[in-house]
Amino acid sequence: MQYITLVSDSYEKAVEEAKRKYGSSLRIISRKEYTSGGGIFTRKRRKCEITFYLVEEKPAKEEKKKNVTRQDLAEFEQEARTPDPETLTSQERLDTLKPARDLENVDSTQDRAAEILDKNEIGMSLRSHILDGFEAGDDLSLAICDKIISSVMIDHENQAHPRKYQVFLGPTGSGKTTTLAKIASLYKTVGKNVGIITLDSYRIGAYEQIKAFADAFSIPVMLVRGEDEIILAKDQFRSLDLVLVDTMGLSPADAALNLKLRGLLSLFGESETSYLLTCPATTRTEDMLRIYRHYAQFKKISSLIVTKLDETGSIGPFLTFAYEVKLPVSFCTNGQGVPDDLMKASTLSLTEYLTGLDMELKPVNDQLS
Ligand SMILES: Nc1nc2c(ncn2[C@@H]2O[C@H](COP(=O)(O)OP(=O)(O)OP(=O)(O)O)[C@@H](O)[C@H]2O)c(=O)[nH]1
Ligand SMILES: [Mg+2]
Incomplete structure (x- = not known):
């Protein structure tokens, strides 16, 4: 089977162009959104790359005849699956009394x-x-x-070119600290200078937890308790490529803690900061929406991280949530192991968790720049 890759300005335009060039019988197997240009002479432009293959066209239906014939009627009946009672034998008539689904x-x-x-x-x-x-x-x-x-959108942009500050938000126990450690290790491995700031001076053992991970990967970590300390930490980490910021799990009812976090986050510049929401795959869609609305009140969430995929048999509630909030997914986690149980989100890594599909999904051109 031959895979075809096509780049355009948006997903919709890419699909339109592909259909124009290759007909409508195409099957899209991956989509990648990114920004190109942005140099001295070129403007930054959003691009979308799709990869697809062509399936055999079904034979075109015979052109409709002008007059309805007996054969047409038979076809209609078959389609409607409700034969004319007048034409049925008594046994067949009894059969029609079975629940509709049986028929x-x-x-x-x-x-x-x-x-x-x-x-x-x-x-x-x-x-x-x-x-x-x-x-x-x-x-x-x-x-x-x-x-x-x-x-479902994938945040290739944030994976490949993360903004300097990546703030991890999410409810208590959703996997913020563990996922942050996995991602810190990933970017360190690809050669970035990484640092960690933790704003969690509230939960007992929170600092020790992140410090143990940071030490294991020789990544500097700073605990920040107040707004003045953020300025110091940012200054200390000014030469680093990437600073991952851990936050405390919030209960919407804890107004004082919410206010505290809001104040601390206001010191990160909008253009250099991304806000990632960690969403356990075990959470119901409605609850995820409620959590999202809470955080979205004070920061614009940039992308989603789905955690604990290993703890559930269905990714549907998360996919429904991502579809409803129209936010891209940047990472997935499927275990407690640091740094191994982390995947860059891709259409493949997400659809792989669907069950009951009779097909083998293979990675295609999924390396990220
Ligand atoms: N099974 C499984 N467990 C995970 C995963 N990610 C995190 N955990 C576990 O979930 C628990 C909570 O993870 P943390 O990273 O401490 O969560 P947090 O959001 O930082 O929690 P707070 O700081 O208390 O708000 C830990 O026991 C992790 O090992 C995952 O992908 N799969
Ligand atoms: Mg934590």
Whole structure:
């Protein structure tokens, strides 16, 4: 099978161009968003790269005849699966009294699609998006994957070119500190000068936890308790490429702690800071939305990190959440191991966690610049 890669200014334009050039029977298997240019003579431009392959066109339907014939009627009946009662034998008439579902073809594409979506606990909003425009006879697994790939964004930009300050936000125990340590080690391995600031002087043992990770990877770490100490820490780390900022887990009810964190974060410049929300895959969509709304009140969340994928059998609640808040995903974690249990988010790493799909997903051109 031949894979084709095409770059355009947006996902929609890339798909439009691909369809114009290659026809509509294409299957998109990955999408990558990034920024190009931004040098002295060139303007920064957003780009989207899609990779796809072509599937065989289904034979075009015969052109509709002007008059409806008996054969047409038979086809309509078959499609509607409700034969004219006048034409039925008494036994067949009894059969029509069975529950409607029994009469449906068990292979009905919509039914099977709904079953797969149920199995993956995909929520209503994403579910309607996936089923919208779904045609009987579509290759189910591919069609579902296509729709999910087109609905979930990946933050390639932040993975490849992270802003200097990466602030980790999220509820208590969501995996902020552990994930931060994994990411710190990852960027250190690729040659960046990394430092860690922790704002968590509240939970007992929080500093010791992050210090143990930082020491293991020879990464400098500073504990910041107040606004004046942030200025000192930023000055101390001014020559570093990347500073990961750990925060305390917040209960929305703790007004004083919320205010404290808000004050501390106001000292990071907007243009040099990204805010990453850690979302355990074990959390219900509704709860994730509630958490998101809470943090979004005081900082614009840049991207999502899905944690604890190893603790759940379904990624659906997270995918539904990401679809609803329209935020890109930058990393995934699937275990307590530091630094190993970390993956850069990709359409493949996310769809790999879907169950009930009858297809083998292979990585294609997934290295990041
Ligand atoms: N199974 C599993 N456990 C994880 C994962 N990520 C983190 N954990 C565990 O979850 C627990 C909480 O992780 P932390 O990193 O301390 O979470 P936190 O958000 O910093 O917690 P607070 O600082 O208390 O708000 C720890 O026991 C971690 O080892 C993961 O991907 N999978
Ligand atoms: Mg922590």
